[in-house]
Amino acid sequence: MKPSLKSAAFFCLYYSGLEYLLARVIPARAVAVLMYHGVCDQAPIPAHINFHVERDVFERQMRALKRRYRVVPLSQVVSTLAQCEPLHKAVALTFDDGYRNNCEFAEPVLKALGLPSTVFVATKYVETGKWMPLNSLYWRWSEGMLSADETADLRRTIRDQPSTETRQVLAQLSDPPTKPSQAAEESFEMLSWPEIRQMATSGVEFGSHTHSHCNMAVESDELQMEELRISEELLKKNLGRQVTMFAYPYGKLSEASRANVIRARYSCALSTEYGVITNRTDRYRLPRLGNDSRIWVFTGEILVHFVKQTAKDAWSGFFRRSPSEGVVASKTEEHNG
Numbered sequence: 643m644k645p646s647l648k649s650a651a652f653f654c655l656y657y658s659g660l661e662y663l664l665a666r667v668i669p670a671r672a673v674a675v676l677m678y679h680g681v682c683d684q685a686p687i688p689a690h691i692n693f694h695v696e697r698d699v700f701e702r703q704m705r706a707l708k709r710r711y712r713v714v715p716l717s718q719v720v721s722t723l724a725q726c727e728p729l730h731k732a733v734a735l736t737f738d739d740g741y742r743n744n745c746e747f748a749e750p751v752l753k754a755l756g757l758p759s760t761v762f763v764a765t766k767y768v769e770t771g772k773w774m775p776l777n778s779l780y781w782r783w784s785e786g787m788l789s790a791d792e793t794a795d796l797r798r799t800i801r802d803q804p805s806t807e808t809r810q811v812l813a814q815l816s817d818p819p820t821k822p823s824q825a826a827e828e829s830f831e832m833l834s835w836p837e838i839r840q841m842a843t844s845g846v847e848f849g850s851h852t853h854s855h856c857n858m859a860v861e862s863d864e865l866q867m868e869e870l871r872i873s874e875e876l877l878k879k880n881l882g883r884q885v886t887m888f889a890y891p892y893g894k895l896s897e898a899s900r901a902n903v904i905r906a907r908y909s910c911a912l913s914t915e916y917g918v919i920t921n922r923t924d925r926y927r928l929p930r931l932g933n934d935s936r937i938w939v940f941t942g943e944i945l946v947h948f949v950k951q952t953a954k955d956a957w958s959g960f961f962r963r964s965p966s967e968g969v970v971a972s973k974t975e976e977h978n979g
């Protein structure tokens with residue numbers, strides 16, 4: 643379906659009240675994990691890249707979720723999966739990178755609504771005053787120091803190359819900018835350890851997002867293990883508790899990085915693949931959904947995924963119950979596994 647048609651359909655579903663009704667009654671055996679980064683207004687990031695969500699949009703989304711679904715801690719979903727117990731329809735909230743605005747703007751909304759969440763922290767930037775390299779890049783673009791093409795090239799290099807190849811680029815971007823605007827500070831400043839501890843006291847869960855926010859799909863095994871170890875140790879030391887959840891930076895993973903996350907004894911790993919979690923999902927490649935700023939698209943996307951999953955389960959359940967279709971049923975199971 644064309645995006646404009648899809649949006650129009652979601653618009654009708656939302657404003658007719660049908661989406662709300664279906665969201666409440668659909669018996670999906672799946673969990674939608676939503677991926678956020680920062681919550682702030684006027685982020686100085688190219689519009690087609692902007693991964694932050696505006697404050698009023700975020701609050702509206704959280705209110706919509708609370709009215710429709712059970713919002714559960716991600717750790718609960720992971721432990722249900724690990725114990726091979728059936729999943730029930732729910733939503734979990736995740737925030738990648740560890741921005742200060744998670745504490746300043748997102749957490750008060752979540753706390754007021756009683757919604758749990760998980761923040762995946764790139765520990766190298768906690769309390770150092772430094773921004774993540776890509777954000778330094780966007781800031782330089784917003785200040786006119788880099789053209790759109792230069793920004794796109796450097797972005798590609800940082801995201802896709804191993805750190806041995808990007809040392810020079812990263813060194814140029816590593817100094818915190820002098821006199822950043824308020825919008826830039828709100829967008830790019832990272833959490834401090836006291837803020838992380840305060841959020842943890844309010845029930846926010848924390849996970850690792852590596853130490854330096856490297857691309858795990860292209861780094862050496864040694865560096866991957868080092869990144870996994872350092873971030874886990876720092877979080878454990880500062881939170882006083884074990885941290886077992888992990889999210890791949892940029893959502894990028896490989897067979898080797900998946901194996902290394904398991905070797906480092908994490909309980910799960912989140913990708914940026916698009917979809918919902920079911921009992922058949924690989925715990926070390928958990929998909930997520932995005933957060934379109936149009937409330938009807940936001941709610942519509944979640945509902946569509948739950949409806950699709952319910953239909954799939956009903957279809958495979960039908961074949962499992964029908965003895966005459968035994969051969970087809972076993973083939974379906976094999977395919978899904």
Ligand SMILES: [Zn+2]
Binds near residue numbers: 738739851855891892
């Ligand atoms: Zn990230």
